[in-house]
Amino acid sequence: MVMGIIFKTVNYTYQPSTPFEQKALKNISVEIPTGSYTAVIGHTGSGKSTFLQHLNGLLRPSSGEIVIGKQIITPETKNKELGELRKHVGIVFQFPEAQLFEETVLKDIAFAPKNFGKNEEEATAIARQMARQVGLKEELLLKSPFELSGGQMRRVAIAGILAMEPEILVLDEPTAGLDPKGRLEMMEMFKELKEKQNLTVILVTHQMDDVANYADNVIVLENGRLIANGSPKKIFAQPKWLIEHHLALPKAGEFAVNFEKKTGYKFETLPLTESDLASQIVKMVHGGVQNG
Amino acid sequence: MGKVLLGRYIPGSSLVHRMDSRSKLILSFFFIVIIFLANNWESYLLLFIVTITSILTARVNFSFFIKGVRPLIWLILFTVLLQIFFSSGGTVFWKWGPFTLSYYGIVNGIYVFCRFVLIIFMSTLLTLTTAPLEIADALEKLMMPLKRIKVPVYEISLMLSIALRFVPTLMDETTKIMNAQRSRGVNFGEGNIMQQIKAVVPLLVPLFVSSFNRAEDLATAMEARGYHGGEGRTKYRVHYWEIRDTLGCTFFVVVFIILLFIRQW
Numbered sequence: 001m002v003m004g005i006i007f008k009t010v011n012y013t014y015q016p017s018t019p020f021e022q023k024a025l026k027n028i029s030v031e032i033p034t035g036s037y038t039a040v041i042g043h044t045g046s047g048k049s050t051f052l053q054h055l056n057g058l059l060r061p062s063s064g065e066i067v068i069g070k071q072i073i074t075p076e077t078k079n080k081e082l083g084e085l086r087k088h089v090g091i092v093f094q095f096p097e098a099q100l101f102e103e104t105v106l107k108d109i110a111f112a113p114k115n116f117g118k119n120e121e122e123a124t125a126i127a128r129q130m131a132r133q134v135g136l137k138e139e140l141l142l143k144s145p146f147e148l149s150g151g152q153m154r155r156v157a158i159a160g161i162l163a164m165e166p167e168i169l170v171l172d173e174p175t176a177g178l179d180p181k182g183r184l185e186m187m188e189m190f191k192e193l194k195e196k197q198n199l200t201v202i203l204v205t206h207q208m209d210d211v212a213n214y215a216d217n218v219i220v221l222e223n224g225r226l227i228a229n230g231s232p233k234k235i236f237a238q239p240k241w242l243i244e245h246h247l248a249l250p251k252a253g254e255f256a257v258n259f260e261k262k263t264g265y266k267f268e269t270l271p272l273t274e275s276d277l278a279s280q281i282v283k284m285v286h287g288g289v290q291n292g
Numbered sequence: 293m294g295k296v297l298l299g300r301y302i303p304g305s306s307l308v309h310r311m312d313s314r315s316k317l318i319l320s321f322f323f324i325v326i327i328f329l330a331n332n333w334e335s336y337l338l339l340f341i342v343t344i345t346s347i348l349t350a351r352v353n354f355s356f357f358i359k360g361v362r363p364l365i366w367l368i369l370f371t372v373l374l375q376i377f378f379s380s381g382g383t384v385f386w387k388w389g390p391f392t393l394s395y396y397g398i399v400n401g402i403y404v405f406c407r408f409v410l411i412i413f414m415s416t417l418l419t420l421t422t423a424p425l426e427i428a429d430a431l432e433k434l435m436m437p438l439k440r441i442k443v444p445v446y447e448i449s450l451m452l453s454i455a456l457r458f459v460p461t462l463m464d465e466t467t468k469i470m471n472a473q474r475s476r477g478v479n480f481g482e483g484n485i486m487q488q489i490k491a492v493v494p495l496l497v498p499l500f501v502s503s504f505n506r507a508e509d510l511a512t513a514m515e516a517r518g519y520h521g522g523e524g525r526t527k528y529r530v531h532y533w534e535i536r537d538t539l540g541c542t543f544f545v546v547v548f549i550i551l552l553f554i555r556q557w
Contacts, residue, residue, distance in 0.1 A: 019302055058471050083479070091475045098465075099472035101497035111494070115477025146501065160476065 010064035042221035057082035090166030096157035308350035446522025
């Protein structure tokens with residue numbers, strides 16, 4: 001099923017016509033292509049979370065229109081019409097371990113598929129498969145989720161979303177609070193999953209390295225407005241613009257900029273990932289040897 | 293969420309906002325007590341004038357007060373109907389079994405309605421113009437004399453402050469968990485009663501777990517910063533009793549005296 005996402009001049013206002021009125025999204029028009037790995041970046045309060053809650057109809061736009069696959073969401077859309085959409089869009093919220101509640105890990109993972117119409121047996125089978133997918137050991141499955149470590153709880157929660165077998169996977173800072181090894185494992189797992197199942201992934205993150213390493217499309221939000229949209233190359237091409245908007249370069253890019261300043265060498269294109277940086281330096285060194 | 297008005301403070305700089313929370317609290321209680329002295333048209337008119345004047349002085353949009361009445365409207369209507377049909381006296385217009393519709397019944401019903409509206413308006417005014425923590429502070433100050441008879445005033449007020457402080461936090465948390473479970477296919481507020489009860493479990497369990505965790509964190513944080521009970525603690529928010537508070541109290545005492553004259557004895 002093809003599930004493109006199109007936002008058409010979407011506005012969202014919290015608590016309209018009260019003294020607490022707050023415009024969280026302003027005239028957002030953007031398209032997220034099917035099968036893309038889209039990163040959403042921006043500061044705290046830039047509207048990322050609000051944007052994300054529009055992706056499965058938790059919030060409906062105050063004005064404008066969102067098209068996700070066949071579903072059109074307008075301010076008038078009824079809650080009941082959104083159940084179908086939620087089957088196809090899985091959202092992993094920030095600190096998703098807060099959503100665990102079942103007696104056993106297995107039951108908790110099977111919760112969503114059961115809600116979406118799978119029977120006990122099918123749901124349990126999917127749950128086992130997803131537990132393996134996120135790297136949970138077999139002996140943990142019958143334990144209470146509250147006995148696990150923080151990192152394991154995170155994996156259970158993520159498996160619980162993957163068990164919905166969504167076509168669109170939305171990740172809100174899925175690695176916040178994990179150690180570096182866990183973080184890398186998790187990001188690699190999402191990448192593998194995306195390639196295997198041809199998912200559309202939308203990643204909200206503060207880690208520019210993750211943007212450079214995994215995303216092929218970037219959306220930049222500031223104060224509820226869309227201020228840039230394009231490939232990571234395009235977004236990170238102008239370090240000055242980034243500084244103006246208080247955004248950072250990935251570590252490799254930052255290193256490259258400093259390297260250029262100190263040595264006077266020029267990179268052909270600004271490297272954004274470690275491997276890109278390494279290969280460009282190798283090229284440079286070999287070139288230098290030949291010239292010398 | 294966001295529809296809960298109780299205890300919703302609207303910042304402002306009006307005379308009522310700037311009054312000491314202690315005087316506002318005392319006056320609200322005082323007003324609620326003297327409402328029960330009113331027993332004829334003139335006295336209710338007086339109390340309405342006082343309430344409207346107070347609301348106008350606070351410069352808060354009137355719609356907030358109407359919204360404050362709305363959640364209690366069924367309770368009010370029930371009480372009013374009870375008064376109308378079960379109190380007797382005066383001309384009887386209609387009678388059926390235990391129900392009578394009499395002149396006094398109708399008058400009483402209207403009085404009860406006015407009483408409810410006045411109480412709700414005044415207490416809404418208190419909570420709209422006073423931050424919850426200030427109310428807690430005022431309560432602590434006003435309860436101080438009870439310390440003599442070994443009432444744990446500090447502890448009560450600490451509990452109250454913490455409870456108030458965590459209302460918005462818990463509401464945020466609830467919204468978050470509801471969103472997460474909705475995304476996992478839970479439909480809150482839909483289906484028959486059994487389904488609705490079942491839908492609450494995935495919300496309540498995480499809320500309990502996080503509240504307990506939060507309580508433990510809070511206790512650790514307080515101990516780490518040297519909290520050892522309320523004895524000898526100084527206050528961050530200091531109360532000043534100003535002219536306007538004395539004036540406010542005088543105004544209500546005057547109202548009270550007038551009320552004593554115009555009420556029916």
